[in-house]
Each structure stands twice: as structure tokens, then as C-alpha cells.
Amino acid sequence: MMSGSASAADMAVKALKAPPAPAFDPWDIAFGAAIMNDYVFRGITQSxxxxxxxxxFEPRFNVNKDLQFYVGVAGESISFPNRAAAxxxxxxxxxxxxxxxxxDIGVWGYLYPGGTCQFGGTGFDASGRFQGAECAANALANGNTMKKDVSFFEVYGKMNYTVxxxxxxGVTEFYTPxxxxxxAWGNYASVTGKYTAPSTVFGSSGVGMYVSGEFGRQWFGTTDSFYGTxxxxxxxxxADYNTWNIGVGFTYKVFTLDLRYSDTDLSKGNCNAFTGDFTAGGTTSVTPINPTGLGSKWCGATGIAKLSVDLTAMTNLK
Incomplete structure (x- = not known):
């Protein structure tokens, strides 16, 4: 029996092949949606x-783990003086x-379809065409003005440093002519910070938490004659202005609940001159660029609650 048997140590060992590495798929798609009590852009309500x-909806192409190209389209519901649809x-x-x-370096276009012309300035558009009849028919009750087409674009650069x-x-920079x-040309720059709590804060519940904030400054040039006085x-x-926000967020799987405080240092008068707020009223908020004295609350302190869902095809749809 001993001569006819082999011990385990003497048996030939067959090497196991390593599983093949998963194929690298450079394509991915990010998409999501959100609902919020107030749509605030750089401290000013858009809704x-x-x-x-x-x-x-954002298709992405990953050249490698350190380089990504992307394009995207997004939409938000708004409430503008020119009655733009979105x-x-x-x-x-x-x-x-x-x-x-x-x-992150790119170009961002903001389109506002469905706008109507509001009478203002000289009553001529940038091409020199008189708009009196159309503008007068859609005039705002408080006398404020806004062009029919307010679409524009910005070039931007962002940098984040992960400690x-x-x-x-991080820092951000946006510019538009x-x-x-x-x-009026516009230049926006800001600094940002974010603290993400350890995953153990809420035990094994899967809930995450972060605190984040931003301080920015918006500079402007001079408008064309449509907005002249x-x-x-x-x-x-x-008027140039500062804006800031701070908030706390809670994450669970693909969901995020963000609670935020936002504010600016724009006066009610200069806010009115910039926004053309159709709800502005009063006569005491006179500034050199706001001779009517109308005052707007669109640039003041506000609280924002936002519930969003964010997914990527490679992570969430496999």
C-alpha cells in the first residue's frame, strides 16, 4: 500500500489560470434629475x-483613468421677466x-427659448431694428425690461485638489463676452471647499454626509443701449458683487439631499437693475444704474433644499 500510494506533497500541482482582466470600456453616460424649492445661480434666484x-444627460469618453472628454445637455425650469420657457x-x-x-475645462451654453421682448432702453435691438410694438405689447407692469433672447455662453476652468x-x-473661473x-462681459471666480464625513458616521446604514461651501465674486462690464438710462x-x-453659500448634504446610494444657505451683497436697487425682476416694487432703492427706485428680493438670503438622483451607466445599469 505504501509503495502504491503518493503523498499529497508528492502529487503534481496544476497551476490555476488567472481570470482574464475585464475589458476596458471607454464609454460611459451620466444622467440624473433634481427637484428644489428654489433654483439659485450664483446667489440669484432663477425661479x-x-x-x-x-x-x-452627459455622455463621456474615458481615454484612460486620468483623461475624460464629455458633452452634455441639461434643463431647468425658470421664471424670467421675458417669460422664457426654460x-x-x-x-x-x-x-x-x-x-x-x-x-475641468470647457464651454457652457445657456439657452432660453420662448422669450418675449420687453420694451426698454431706446426700443432698438442690437441689430438696430425697432421693437416698439412687440415690446409694448408685452411690457411688464412695473416698467422693468429684458430682451427677448438672453442666451449666452461661457468658457470655464475648474480645479479641485483632494487632500x-x-x-x-477647489477654484473656478467662468468668462463670457x-x-x-x-x-456686458462677465467674469466669475470662486473658491470651494468640501468635507466628506467618514462612512462610519451613520454606522452600516449606507448614509453618507458632507459639508460644503463656496465664496465667489462676479464682475461685469457695461451693457448695450437696450438697458440704457x-x-x-x-x-x-x-454692479459687481460677492456671493457665498454653505450647506450640508446627505447621500444614500444614488440619492442626495442638499440643504443650503445662499446670499449676496447686492443691494435691492442694483439687483433690480441686473435682473429686471417682474416682482420688484417700491421707489426707495435708487442707485445710479437704477433710477426708478424699484427694489428686488431676488439677490438676498435664501435657503435651498434640493433632492437629486445621479447615475452612471457603467456603475448603476450593469
């Missing part, structure tokens, strides 16, 4: 402090990563 819904965003860019530094699993800091098609017939220099 007249009313609820808004949003959605986006905000439609079309954008694209590149996202390179170098170690702890992540960059560790908990801390991320004509903000809201007003003729008696003192500035060729256009007004929009």
Missing part, C-alpha cells in the same frame, strides 16, 4: 423663489487628472 425641476444648457469639455489635482478621503478644495446677451444712454455698468 422667482419658487420650486424648480432639473435634469441632465433654461436649456448645452456643454462640453475635458477633465484631466494629475495625481491629487483634477481639472485625503475627507477634504477637497456678453452675460445674458446684455452686451437717461444718465447712461449707451448702457449701464452692472
Amino acid at each position: 422667482n423663489h419658487k420650486p424648480s425641476v432639473a435634469a441632465y 433654461e436649456i444648457d448645452v456643454y462640453g469639455g475635458i477633465r484631466p487628472t494629475f495625481g491629487a489635482f483634477a481639472f 485625503n478621503d475627507n477634504w477637497t478644495f 456678453s452675460f445674458l446677451n446684455s452686451g 437717461a444718465a447712461f444712454p449707451n448702457g449701464i455698468k452692472y
